[in-house]
Amino acid sequence: MQPAATLAASLPGRLRRLGRIVVDGVLPPRCLNCGATVGEPDTLCSRCWAATNFFAPPWCAVCGLPFETPMGPEAVCADCARDRASWDRARAVLRYDKNSRRLVLALKHGDHTHLAGALGRWMNRAGGEVLDGADLVMPVPLHWTRLFARRYNQAALLAHAIRAAGGPPVAADWLVRRRRTPSQGRLSAAGRARNVRAAFALRRGRSVRGKRVVLIDDVLTTGATVEECARVLRRNGAAWVGVLTLARAVRAGG
Numbered sequence: 001m002q003p004a005a006t007l008a009a010s011l012p013g014r015l016r017r018l019g020r021i022v023v024d025g026v027l028p029p030r031c032l033n034c035g036a037t038v039g040e041p042d043t044l045c046s047r048c049w050a051a052t053n054f055f056a057p058p059w060c061a062v063c064g065l066p067f068e069t070p071m072g073p074e075a076v077c078a079d080c081a082r083d084r085a086s087w088d089r090a091r092a093v094l095r096y097d098k099n100s101r102r103l104v105l106a107l108k109h110g111d112h113t114h115l116a117g118a119l120g121r122w123m124n125r126a127g128g129e130v131l132d133g134a135d136l137v138m139p140v141p142l143h144w145t146r147l148f149a150r151r152y153n154q155a156a157l158l159a160h161a162i163r164a165a166g167g168p169p170v171a172a173d174w175l176v177r178r179r180r181t182p183s184q185g186r187l188s189a190a191g192r193a194r195n196v197r198a199a200f201a202l203r204r205g206r207s208v209r210g211k212r213v214v215l216i217d218d219v220l221t222t223g224a225t226v227e228e229c230a231r232v233l234r235r236n237g238a239a240w241v242g243v244l245t246l247a248r249a250v251r252a253g254g
């Protein structure tokens with residue numbers, strides 16, 4: 001490329017960056033959730049902080065479901081005792097509720113991709129029990145038609161943000177979505193499991209044999225999607241599979 005062309009091509013980006021520096025220097029930082037003025041960038045205001053349910057121990061050793069009372073570090077919940085998933089351990093940062101849904105939807109549909117950096121840092125901090133010793137983080141893929149419509153995959157944004165916060169390397173595009181599945185939103189647990197069956201595959205030429213892999217997604221609801229992804233990784237020889245999500249739905253009373 002000619003020097004003049006190079007300069008022209010890089011100008012808008014530089015101007016944008018410069019503009020952001022100027023704006024950041026003038027405007028006070030905003031709460032990630034509600035937009036109220038806060039003292040530091042990339043944080044929640046005290047009101048949103050108090051309303052946000054962060055998971056904390058004691059919890060199920062396998063899936064991270066919180067317990068009301070301490071049960072010992074190896075205790076597992078009734079679901080995990082009855083039926084073991086194809087993954088080894090799952091953790092989430094936030095309970096999926098009215099408050100966290102707003103953050104999740106902003107990241108997914110609202111083009112608030114700047115949120116990913118802060119949310120990825122939260123995930124990296126809270127996800128030590130799955131990230132420590134992991135070889136790779138692997139975002140749950142979107143089908144290309146959905147990726148095309150939405151322009152980005154929120155799970156991939158989170159995976160890269162986790163890496164930027166000091167987490168394991170990102171295996172972006174290693175998992176592929178072979179067919180487009182209808183939105184999971186209105187389906188029952190059994191319907192969701194049927195919906196995603198055989199929907200994923202490992203990209204040809206990629207190997208997870210002997211590797212410790214952590215699947216990354218924004219929300220875990222019934223777990224049907226990560227279960228299907230974990231099966232693919234297992235079939236391809238992964239040594240250990242973890243799951244780390246930003247939010248997780250917990251049934252009332254659970």
Ligand SMILES: [Zn+2]
Binds near residue numbers: 033034036045046049
């Ligand atoms: Zn707020």
Ligand SMILES: [Zn+2]
Binds near residue numbers: 061
């Ligand atoms: Zn459990």
